[in-house]
Amino acid sequence: VRSHIGYIFQAHNLLEFLTARENVQMAIELHRGISRREARTRSEAMLQLVKLGDRVNHYPQNLSGGQKQRVAIARALVNNPKLVLADEPTAALDSKTGRDVVDLMQRLALEQECAILMVTHDNRILDVADRILRMEDGYLITPQSPANDEMEKAKVERQIEN
Structure with missing residues (x-):
């Protein structure tokens, strides 16, 4: 069951001693049967999808809040889950960045055919909900x-x- 669920936390919960790629790759490596090379390739591809291809080797302290949240989204979606649980994914973001993050989540969910269950107090983003x-x-x-x-x-x- 765990392999079919992705999580996006209110706080991005990135490991500060890992690069963006390593934070995403870690989610892949928790599953058996995937080589490090394949995990690296998939994590870099997912970071490209969230428009962070130029930041794969950056540590969290060198990323903006929106970039950190996009790494968290990449980490949640990299294993192609059927369900993503998102707890206040825009809470720490300004309105434009929050909107960009939600639009990105919606686009990737449609592409990967997964459902997102999002908890939010941000009424500005409710129009993306089904x-x-x-x-x-x-x-x-x-x-x-x-x-x-x-x-x-x-x-x-x-x-x-x-």
Whole structure:
């Protein structure tokens, strides 16, 4: 089961003593039967997809917040999971970088045919969702007044289900 799930954490959780490539490659090497050469090739290819091909040998301290989050996305998607769990992937990013990261996640998920379950407080990115569930005080809820709902302000024109 673990091999079919990718994780993107609120904090990128990159290992500071590993390069961007090594952080992604580590996720591949956890699976048996893949050579180091193949793991290296796949990790570099994934970093190219997230537009970090010129940063493969950079350490996290030499990457911006958006670049670190893109390394985390590459790490989550490099094994072609069927499901990606994303916990506040835009929390530490400015609005433009956050939007770029979510658009990238959406594009890669479509290309790899995987589902993303994202938890967020960022209403500006809700329009990429196929389905939106709201939680309040530990319960799934349906807004009582969609006209006043924050998601309406974000111009989300999707059905809210509970």
